[in-house]
């Protein structure tokens with residue numbers, strides 16, 4: 468779609484376009500990011516567990532509430548597709564769409580990762596992002612998006628006619644099935660739209676299509692979040708590798724990702740409470 472007006476545009480087309488936008492969800496009513504609390508809590512962390520996600524595959528990992536999780540560069544530039552579930556109820560899971568609407572198309576330090584309806588509470592808070600310097604590039608791209616769903620074999624089949632079995636959707640489905648003992652058919656509906664960790668994406672300026680470009684992630688980089696409730700995570704090392712060229716195939720160079728679970732020092736969470744479920748009555752007007 469062009470920004471110039473077509474001949475059939477109404478006389479007041481320009482005036483209609485010039486109406487000022489308003490932010491859909493002003494978040495000033497939310498409790499502000501408590502930087503002092505998280506920065507203090509993350510000063511003295513002990514490493515509890517390390518999980519290495521193999522390339523073109525996924526694994527699950529537990530992050531107990533009040534713990535930190537770091538997703539790290541391991542051997543080469545690699546994008547990770549992250550799912551988060553309430554460890555005690557898989558029906559409560561990450562809601563990438565509302566996270567995008569509340570925060571932005573790409574997330575970084577201070578943003579919360581929200582759960583789906585009717586739960587709608589912070590599952591996690593992003594507490595450190597070594598790529599926060601990236602900001603927005605000249606193409607409109609940013610890092611760590613919540614716009615790209617996840618690569619999946621159905622869209623790949625739709626567009627190419629081929630079956631490819633190591634898309635993030637399939638990797639996460641296999642990982643969740645292996646963890647829970649569910650069949651693939653049972654596990655698949657729990658796999659949801661992801662946080663694309665380290666992925667550099669945006670919308671093209673001319674056609675507003677979703678684009679990707681090679682991730683700027685380098686050795687030493689990590690994204691860190693604080694678990695606000697007991698979490699089960701699932702992370703897929705995307706078959707797109709750094710997502711600089713292709714995905715949903717064996718073509719791109721792929722690398723592992725490192726997941727670290729870290730525990731704060733005793734007493735660091737003294738005044739912290741895990742967030743409650745949404746306070747909405749759920750009557751939907753019928754009580």
Ligand SMILES: [Zn+2]
Nearest residue numbers: 618635705706
């Ligand atoms: Zn993927």
